[in-house]
Amino acid sequence: MKWSELCIHTTNEAIEPISNILHEAGASGVVIEDPNDLVKERDTFLGEIYELNPSDYPEEGVYVKAYLPINSFLGETVDEIKQAINNLLLYDIDIGTNQITLSEVNEEEWATAWKKYYKPVKISEKVTITPTWEEYTPVSTDELIIELDPGMAFGTGTHPTTVLSIQALEQYVADGDTVIDVGTGSGVLSIASVLLGAEQVFAYDLDEIAVKIAGINAKLNKVDEKIKVKQNNLLDNVDVTADVIVANILAEIILRFEKDAFKLLKPGGIFITSGIIKKKKQDVKNALINAGFEVVEINQMEDWISIIAKKK
Template structure:
């Protein structure tokens, strides 16, 4: 069973840099900004399972005190795969996203009781496009705002017969959505082998096996497709790093959907965008998240 060991801490947003410095010096493998409520930023800092979390928590508190950081809370937490599965299965009734999609957990769609199955299939129907998902260990249940922003952008921009590239496919949810909107060819990649395994299964459950090609690796591992739509729901650092590579891949007139950005981080990407040939055509927000939509102008239609 997989296990995540992390410290969950909250402090004023202005102390983020200093608090992160302390966590890196304590050996964190990565820091995730979890939520921002008024004056409190909550983060999760992940550590190797063999490290003593309680001792780390104690050290972090002491170093925050010396640095003058007003730590509101710091707790040591261990989350197991089983907890995560249980949460997903308990919470998930079929739900709608945007104007077109309805997300149904595969377990519910395949329920042994025919009347329950019929109920969920009816719920999925509702003249919406059903996407059947079992996320397993991969990100992409459809419950996260960053995924929802991508789905809403896809339903506006994927036209039947087009080609799409999904970078960081996770459960495969966005690639499946693009295929179900009529994309002729979708290439989806992820650097996590478990995600690809799950995405392949979800693709098959949704009848998309013929349209979607699943690739283990980053954009460099994908075939030299120049898509009409590229979608990437990734951490801001990765988007910064890969922005020009994504932009170069686009066909003229193509759309690029970038999600995974906290609203206060979006300016970092917009600055890169201004130095590129791309045109920012939409900025959509949900909760504390922002999704940027760029278009690569057709020749002769360069933005001023």
């Protein structure tokens, strides 16, 4: 079978929504080529450093690449992807150059092209994320390992917004907690919550593909008995009370349900929000305060913000 490599020249801000669009379109894997990776300091003992070729990377912005089978529907699929990306402008998301190119690759090239980008990565004090095909030995007795297959998941969980979310979960999730994961995607935050001590997690996503993937990843990590994955629009009609609610999602979406999150949290409960670009930080902060929250922590990684709020 022949495959088409779809390359989108865009911005760091648009990586996650575009990745989601590509997966919904049937992409079997997404590669992100960010020039920051060429200069980023890494923990070499985890082995995630790979020989990266600077010529593969743009001087500005990022490349998001996906692989689609070449068939009679390819043209229609690409047109739908282009339209969906253009629609991101309605959410005030900077899509940058938005130059899209197509090139043909054979089966062998496709099978290995994106795997070289994914190695075990320690993303918090306790949590390490590793691709399913990598052999990995924990370096400490309390290390928590999450296995993901980027071919079926929304990335490997190493994007700054996910890292910020897991670092916050590690700080605030306690043994026996109930956690709600809004916009679960690959389910990585739900999995991390259980490994960190949560007794039950309710994972919601509007996308039925994400719901399926989150369920598969939960089983892969042997935590599916404690994670209930359901297709749902944000917190609509949810009546679960939680100790922690986490949402790694666009700022514009967070602003649609911050009051619902306040209602569903127990007194003293924690609302972890991530996926916020810098220019939206104040909007989210103000909305959380107006909903009754106390903002207890604001963290930043690269161009991304996470805000942790507490129900008084």
